[in-house]
Amino acid sequence: MRIEVTFNCDKGAKIDFNYNHNLSRLIMESLFDNKSAMFHKGKPFKYYTFSQLYFSHYEISGDKIVNLGEEVHWYVSSPNPFFIDGLVKGLTKMGCYPMGQGEFEFKQVRILDDPEFTNDMEFTCMSPITISSMGRGAKRELYCRIENKCFVENLRYDLVQKYYYLYNSFPKNERLEIIFDKNYLENKKRTSRLIDYNGVKVLGYMVPFVVKGSPDLIRVGYSCGFGERNNNGFGMVKVWHRS
Template identity: 50%
Template sequence: MRLEVNFRCSKGTAINFNYNHHLSNIIAESTEKVAFSSDEQKPQSLHTFSQLYLKDYSISGGKMISGSEQIQWYISSPDHSFLETIVKGLTICGYVYLGDTLLEFTQARLLEHPYFYDEMDFTCMSPITIAHAAGGGKEQYSSIDGEFFGENLRQDLIRKYYIINKSFPKDENLSFYFDSKYMQKKSRPSRLINYDGKKIMGYMIPFKVKGSKELIEIGYHAGFGNKNDCGFGMVKVWHNTRG
């Protein structure tokens, strides 16, 4: 399931580029608000979210300066009730803080999900990252040119599938083909996100995926790669190759 969230801000509002942790906080605060008001346990679910989409903006002093009042944001999760809780929480709050920036919540709507084929093309709505433990308790981020980048994405989707369904998919085959022409055109295809003081490297690159429709669907709803709940790995359909 996928949620489109709409905010209103004043023209000229300045937004720092490193806002991922603020968006994570908005999700946490929204679910906490519902849990507090209804005396229910705070819901937990696999989820991911996109970067912010401003209808018009300029860049000044390392910040985005909004040229309009409209901001869109997308949240995705295989759990429909989790998204409903976020909408309830945002409705209760009315306003949210993106760091020091005040945004007014105006509306949200559930989007129809696409039909999934065994071969599809996606573009990124937030960077895809693959992390693994390195020495000294640090994390090391895999290069998209590395031998195991695609395989690690596949293994991660199998793990997510098992968490959701308590079983393994019938078809575990999946191959990734990242757009080499796009990478050649971009001088810096990677993105380095400062997540509340922690640097996370990811990639915003179109790609084709072939194989298990079950795993492709999990990637669409829960995110591809790691750190999805920090705003990594969200994609949208570029076109259905067999549609």
């Protein structure tokens, strides 16, 4: 289930580049009084993802985004309808939320239809995809580089684990092939993103890709996010219609 949230924002308001943790906090505060939406199987529910912010008009000033339009759009996705319902109710009740040097005023929400999930689809990123690999003897997470084999392998494994957590079984078909757009990688100046999430540096990539294989795993990636740290605003994708 996916929603588009629209906020009003004052012209001239300045937002930090690294705003992911602010949006994570917005979700938590919206759900504070709705425990059924915050927990699953007795544990905190983390199977959701959200996009970067989409400004109708903006400019960059130093390390800030300066809003020049009136509306800001934001997308949230989860396979749990109770989570989405609780979030919408919380946002409506909250009304306004401070964001950087400005304030977001909740305006409206729109429920988006899911695409038809097939065994061959093409996506583009709405927030960076990140995946890690604990190296032998490593004391901290090592983020996989998109050019390394572990990047795709770990994305597939992560989707299988998400499916098992959500449905208490493994998918009948675990095959999945992910092919990132080589032309985009070669011609785009910057495809990587180093996000500062409340003091933690997270490496991710925003590159269109084709995915082939299990529609069930593709659906999980679309609804929960591809890769890790989805509930921190990583791994959201949308169907890409190549021009």
